[in-house]
Amino acid sequence: MKTLNFTFYRPTQLLFGENNIERLPTLIQKEQKILLLYGGGSIKKNGIYDRTKQALTGYHVVEFGGIEANPHYETCMNAVAIVKQEHIDLILAVGGGSVMDAAKFIGLASKLPDTADPWQSAVLESGQCQDAVPIAVIPTLAATGSEMNAGFVISNIGLQEKRAGGNSLVIPKFAIMEPSATLSCDARQTSNGIADAYVHVLEQYLTQDQGETLQSYWAEGVLKTILAVAPRLMANLQDVDARGIFMHAATMALNGMISMGVSSDWATHMIGHELTILYGIDHGRSLTIVMPNLWRVRREAKLGRLAQYGRNVLGLTGTDSEVADQAITATQVFFQSIKMPITLSEAGISSDAIDRISQKVADRGDSFGEDGKVDSSMIKEILTLSK
Numbered sequence: 001m002k003t004l005n006f007t008f009y010r011p012t013q014l015l016f017g018e019n020n021i022e023r024l025p026t027l028i029q030k031e032q033k034i035l036l037l038y039g040g041g042s043i044k045k046n047g048i049y050d051r052t053k054q055a056l057t058g059y060h061v062v063e064f065g066g067i068e069a070n071p072h073y074e075t076c077m078n079a080v081a082i083v084k085q086e087h088i089d090l091i092l093a094v095g096g097g098s099v100m101d102a103a104k105f106i107g108l109a110s111k112l113p114d115t116a117d118p119w120q121s122a123v124l125e126s127g128q129c130q131d132a133v134p135i136a137v138i139p140t141l142a143a144t145g146s147e148m149n150a151g152f153v154i155s156n157i158g159l160q161e162k163r164a165g166g167n168s169l170v171i172p173k174f175a176i177m178e179p180s181a182t183l184s185c186d187a188r189q190t191s192n193g194i195a196d197a198y199v200h201v202l203e204q205y206l207t208q209d210q211g212e213t214l215q216s217y218w219a220e221g222v223l224k225t226i227l228a229v230a231p232r233l234m235a236n237l238q239d240v241d242a243r244g245i246f247m248h249a250a251t252m253a254l255n256g257m258i259s260m261g262v263s264s265d266w267a268t269h270m271i272g273h274e275l276t277i278l279y280g281i282d283h284g285r286s287l288t289i290v291m292p293n294l295w296r297v298r299r300e301a302k303l304g305r306l307a308q309y310g311r312n313v314l315g316l317t318g319t320d321s322e323v324a325d326q327a328i329t330a331t332q333v334f335f336q337s338i339k340m341p342i343t344l345s346e347a348g349i350s351s352d353a354i355d356r357i358s359q360k361v362a363d364r365g366d367s368f369g370e371d372g373k374v375d376s377s378m379i380k381e382i383l384t385l386s387k
Contacts, residue, residue, distance in 0.1 A: 006261045012148045013174040016248065020176045021048070021138065024055040027174050028136075032089040033060045037079065037103050039067045039095040046184040048140060052094055062086050067095065070276055070283065071102035073119060073156040076109070080118065083110040083133060090173075091135040096189075097144030097196075100137050101152035104170035107132040123154050126165030138176045141185050142247035143193030143284070145200060145254025147175035155277055162277040164269075177251070179244035183237070190237060191338045192284030197250040198226050198334075199287040202309075203266050204259040206295070207370040210304035219258040223313045225249045230338055267368035268294055271379055274357045279349050288335040288342055293385035295328050297378060301371070344387045354383040 015023060028034065034056065043049040053061070064079045083091070083106060093103035109122040111131040116122075122129060137147045146152065151166040185193065205219035226249050232242040252258070271294070272286030295302060307320035310327030318326065332342045341347040361367075362376035374382075 004261045004263070008256060008260050009168055010148060010171060010255060012172050012255075014148065014177060014251070015174065016177045017244075018178050018180055020178055021051045022055050023176070024052070028056075028059065028090060028092075030059065033086060034062070035079070035083055035086070035088045035091045035106075036061050036063045037067060037091055037093045037095075037099055037106070038063075038065050039069075039099050041065060042184050043094050043140060046140070046181070048094060048138065048181055052092075052138065062088065067099045067102045068155075069096075069098050070153070070155045070162065071098045071105070073105075073123075073154050074158070076102050076105050076154065077118060079106045080109045088133055091133055092138070093135060093172075094138040094140065096139065096141030097146045100135075100139065100144065100146035100172070101154065103135045103137070104146070104150075104152040104167075105154050105165065107135050107170045108165075108167060119156060119159075123156075123163050123165040126152075126167050129167050129169065132167065132169035134173050135170055136174045136176075137172045138178075138181065139247075140181045141189060141193055142182050142243065142250040143196040145197070145251055147172055147177065148251050148255035151254075153273070160277055162273040164273075175251075177247055179240050179247050182243050182247060183240065185237070187234070187237060187339065188282070190233060191340055192282050193250065194226060194230050194233065194246065194338050195284040195288050195335060195340050197246070197253045198223065199268060199284075199291055200250075200253040201226075201258065202291065203268060204262065204264045206302060206305050206309055207263045207265050208301050208305065209262050209370075210308055212308075213262070215258050215260060215262050216308070218252075220309075220312050222249050222252050222258065223309075226253075227313070227334065230334075234338055263370040265368075265370045267374040270366070270368045270374075271357065271382065274360060275349065275353065278356065278360075279347075279353065281347050281349065285341055285347055288332075288340040289344060289347060289386050290382060292328050292332045292335075292342065294374070294382050295331075296385055297382050298369070298374075299324060299328075301373075342386075344383070351387045354380055354387065357383060 091103045109118040155162045229245045268291040275286040306324035310316040310323035358376045358380035368374040
């Protein structure tokens with residue numbers, strides 16, 4: 001496999017381990033005005049809010065809470081108004097992937113001219129933005145890797161669209177990663193996180209590329225780490241050591257390391273976004289429904305990598321064809337072991353979703369996958385298998 005040209009840039013300072021929130025004064029200048037961004041208030045129950053506010057004693061801090069799961073564009077725009085009004089210098093996102101994603105969009109949108117359309121400019125054309133308010137993060141859920149990448153996803157409820165954006169300007173300046181900060185995650189949030197991180201790796205690894213490169217070895221290592229720690233974590237949600245192992249793996253799953261110089265798929269995510277925006281299903285649960293059947297539909301194109309995944313990660317044996325089929329089934333079994341659905345019906349979604357989503361993608365003229373061949377007709381085939 002030939003490695004493609006690439007540029008890699010990650011300025012994030014990771015502070016991994018316990019008791020790092022108290023180091024905030026060493027990371028933020030006293031004259032900086034801070035927007036403290038968070039979600040539904042869980043950080044006020046688990047002590048993270050109090051510790052953060054205590055560490056920022058004497059700083060100019062403006063708070064904005066209420067960021068939703070799958071952050072709403074409309075809510076984020078309310079935060080943008082505050083950032084502009086208060087002349088905020090740093091957005092400190094404390095929460096899960098949704099809060100971190102919101103911070104990235106807010107950082108970009110806050111620097112747009114008043115005449116710009118933020119949805120168009122800071123989401124659909126986000127890569128063209130030339131300025132942003134810097135962000136930093138304190139993750140309270142391990143899953144998305146948002147703490148060390150440029151990407152984000154925003155839901156526009158009015159348009160019924162959930163779209164991804166990204167810009168290196170909003171890669172977090174620092175990330176304080178305390179495994180104990182994720183102890184408040186319940187079983188469903190933990191399952192979603194495990195599935196999200198696992199699929200993140202597979203989106204970058206299980207393509208038409210094949211061969212044993214540095215990137216593939218890294219990807220296989222992250223996958224095996226998640227497979228090993230998931231049963232521990234599901235058996236004991238208070239296992240801080242397991243949470244630490246998984247937190248590290250989730251960051252490595254989507255910080256760009258394993259995708260350097262190789263192709264990536266992301267069709268599962270694009271289809272999953274439609275399920276989330278139209279039916280309100282958790283992001284992680286949408287992925288476990290779609291990915292195995294996407295592989296079944298694209299089996300011949302991905303056969304070599306499916307076999308490599310089956311042998312190197314899952315320890316399967318046989319011919320390429322046998323191992324590929326076994327790998328798809330074994331992945332579904334893993335998803336079921338962490339209490340995730342593998343069909344639309346299990347998630348309470350009717351088969352009407354098949355035509356609705358495929359038609360929506362057709363109307364936009366979109367196609368996905370590493371080769372751009374996952375079009376509306378193929379999506380219909382994938383979702384039909386997933387019903």
